[in-house]
Amino acid sequence: MSDERPVALITGASSGIGAGIARRFAAGRWDLVVVARRRERLEALAAELAPQARVEVLVGDVRDPSLPAAAVDRALAAFGRLDCLVNNAGAGKWMPVGDTDDATLDEVIEVSLKAPFRFAREAVRTMKQGSSIVNIGSVWGLVSGMAGGPYAVVKAGLVGLTRSLAADYGPRGIRANLVAPGVIRTEMTDAYWDTEYFRRTNQELTPFHREGTVEDVANAVFFLASREGSYINGETLALDGGWTYTRYLSPAALAR
Ligand SMILES: NC(=O)c1ccc[n+]([C@@H]2O[C@H](COP(=O)([O-])OP(=O)(O)OC[C@H]3O[C@@H](n4cnc5c(N)ncnc54)[C@H](OP(=O)(O)O)[C@@H]3O)[C@@H](O)[C@H]2O)c1
Numbered sequence: 546m547s548d549e550r551p552v553a554l555i556t557g558a559s560s561g562i563g564a565g566i567a568r569r570f571a572a573g574r575w576d577l578v579v580v581a582r583r584r585e586r587l588e589a590l591a592a593e594l595a596p597q598a599r600v601e602v603l604v605g606d607v608r609d610p611s612l613p614a615a616a617v618d619r620a621l622a623a624f625g626r627l628d629c630l631v632n633n634a635g636a637g638k639w640m641p642v643g644d645t646d647d648a649t650l651d652e653v654i655e656v657s658l659k660a661p662f663r664f665a666r667e668a669v670r671t672m673k674q675g676s677s678i679v680n681i682g683s684v685w686g687l688v689s690g691m692a693g694g695p696y697a698v699v700k701a702g703l704v705g706l707t708r709s710l711a712a713d714y715g716p717r718g719i720r721a722n723l724v725a726p727g728v729i730r731t732e733m734t735d736a737y738w739d740t741e742y743f744r745r746t747n748q749e750l751t752p753f754h755r756e757g758t759v760e761d762v763a764n765a766v767f768f769l770a771s772r773e774g775s776y777i778n779g780e781t782l783a784l785d786g787g788w789t790y791t792r793y794l795s796p797a798a799l800a801r
Contacts (some may be wrong), residue, residue, distance in 0.1 A: 555633030561731030674718030727785025
């Protein structure tokens with residue numbers, strides 16, 4: 546990266562983790578192209594970040610095959626460069642395989658696997674040495690679990706996409722990494738958050754004293770995209786307080 550401001554393209558920036566990532570990059574003096582379907586949310590975000598960053602709003606559905614090229618073109622037209630793609634837009638659909646109809650399967654694959662693939666394909670055509678792609682996976686793509694169904698499938702697929710990109714474009718100095726959050730309170734998880742099932746399968750299995758936040762995810766994504774992360778390539782980072790790689794049980798769970 547030169548000393549000019551770097552530029553990030555962030556999908557799904559209209560809420561939750563994507564909006565948090567946009568805020569973190571803006572605070573880090575990056576300019577942004579933000580993509581999602583809800584125009585008013587994106588415009589509010591752009592207005593909020595205006596003191597810190599130039600923000601281009603692109604309204605669209607990531608399932609539209611023409612959107613990736615339009616997004617990369619927007620970055621080049623507005624800023625002349627693209628330094629990071631964050632494939633964040635995702636559809637949260639959790640159900641057992643046997644309950645998943647084709648329409649749901651297609652929707653989840655289109656939004657959370659084909660779209661990131663197409664955005665990455667378009668980005669690497671333009672990116673220069675020092676650029677990177679960060680895919681937002683999930684711990685469900687690492688360990689899966691009950692009712693993982695189509696969601697676990699596409700998030701595991703993103704791990705493969707990340708490593709393929711790392712191998713093919715690493716030699717050009719373009720890195721690819723994946724951040725796999727555990728549960729983070731956003732619109733996607735809000736309805737489940739206070740249920741007994743959620744508490745027991747998340748808090749009671751997490752060896753840490755607090756819940757993960759949007760800011761935790763955003764900080765990790767920013768680090769991976771930054772110069773400080775410049776030798777990290779093909780990596781999968783579980784961002785979950787230890788949920789994935791420990792077999793922790795809380796004292797309450799142990800006592801039952
Ligand atoms: N929250 C968690 O616990 C958690 C854990 C692990 C991984 N994740 C992943 O983190 C990412 C962000 O999720 P979140 O928790 O922040 O949920 P969220 O608040 O519901 O955000 C989802 C974002 O994706 C966008 N999006 C969804 N479908 C889209 C489409 N067809 N076209 C364009 N944009 C679309 C939404 O924008 P519009 O509706 O405006 O289009 C929104 O900005 C997802 O990939 C999710 O799988 C979340």
